[in-house]
Amino acid sequence: MPLSSALKKGSQDPYVKTIQQHLLALGYVLPRFGADGALGDETLRAYGEFLVLEKMQAPTDEQPKSISVAGAAAVERAFAALAAVAPVGKFFDERNKHPHDGRSKSQPNMKWKDVKAIVLHQTASQLGEKPERWHSVPIHFGISRLGKTIQLYDLTEVCNHAGAFNRWTIGIEIDGWFSGIDGQPNTLWQPKPPAPKRTPMTLPAAQMDAARACVKLIIDTVAANGGKITHIHPHRQSSKDRQSDPGSLIWQQVGIWAQDEFGLSDGGKTYSIDTGRPIPQAWDPRYTGNKY
Ligand SMILES: [Zn+2]
Structure with missing residues (x-):
């Protein structure tokens, strides 16, 4: 009405x-x-x-x-x-609609057998629902707030989404700004003034479902091509500047879910590479004593 x-x-x-x-x-x-x-x-x-x-x-x-x-x-x-x-989600194949500027120059492709892991990210912005707005993002898949799945790169393209992880991982960006630790707004990354102060977002069910479906799509596609996804990581594990990426909410609803559902590993309690940080206890209660 x-x-x-x-x-x-x-x-x-x-x-x-x-x-x-x-x-x-x-x-x-x-x-x-x-x-x-x-x-x-x-x-x-x-x-x-x-x-x-x-x-x-x-x-x-x-x-x-x-x-x-x-x-x-x-x-x-x-x-x-x-x-x-929400019930069905929507898939947008944008691979042929942008110049692939986010592809690695030194190693543009990986072999299917070298694709081992998925990396989860939050955009920490609002790219929104128009698939073309995602064309400049160096990521394999974007997941919109309304649950759209936007594919930007081939699964075997190496794109610059997660530093040292790039050469054996496929990235998923989940649109929105999320607290590093859900319920602690002080862990939300804030843009510089005069941009208005942000309030942390929740993860709508349609977006969560689409992100989970995307994880399954990657696992199945890699397997169909003779490879095997064995790990799932938060971007945080490869960069000290990405402490809140993707945040506890996404990690628990998608990352830990994928470990339970498909037997994937996050590398364990002390795992990180390059300048990254291990997964904190606030994201995963198994990792007692790990600081945020
Ligand atoms: Zn990231």
Whole structure:
């Protein structure tokens, strides 16, 4: 049911609850009050983030003071799109649509038998739902907030996504900004001012499901070509500058899930390469004493 006039701050209305439920489904957070039907600062902040992402508001604008008719319609559309793609996901093959600038110059390809592992990343930005926006990202697969899977490179292309891991791994970038440790907003990477301060995102079910399906697709495709994926790693393990990459939420929902589901290894408690950091206890309770 569309909104007929703007909802002002302080409104108590069943429609406010609908908007709150849609924002939660889209991955925005309402940590204190949830979908309570009351239009307060928490909901307006999440709604403001939505407007920025939809390019309906400039990033430097202040928090909106009401939900407009157009804004509510945009939330409804985004939710309808989510509902439409969530059960099946959507696959976009972009491999022939960009110049592959992110491919390694010294070693552009690997053999199937040399492909051993998957590396998980968070974009720490919002690339969004248009596949062409991903063309400059040096990664094999992107997973959008609405659960789209965007393939950018062949599985045997070596691309520059994870430093010393590049020559035997396939990368998956999960779109959004996520705390290094879920529930600890101080571990969220923040851009320099005047960019607005970010609030950590959740992992929508459609995005998680698409990321898991992508892991399975990689394992199956490598196996069909005579190779074997044996490991899954967080980018953090190969770079000290990627402490929060991909963060505990993605690691637990996708990385540890893949270990349980397919018998993959993360290298173990002390494993890291190059300047990377081992997996912390806050991500995996098996690794007692490992610092964030
Ligand atoms: Zn990364």
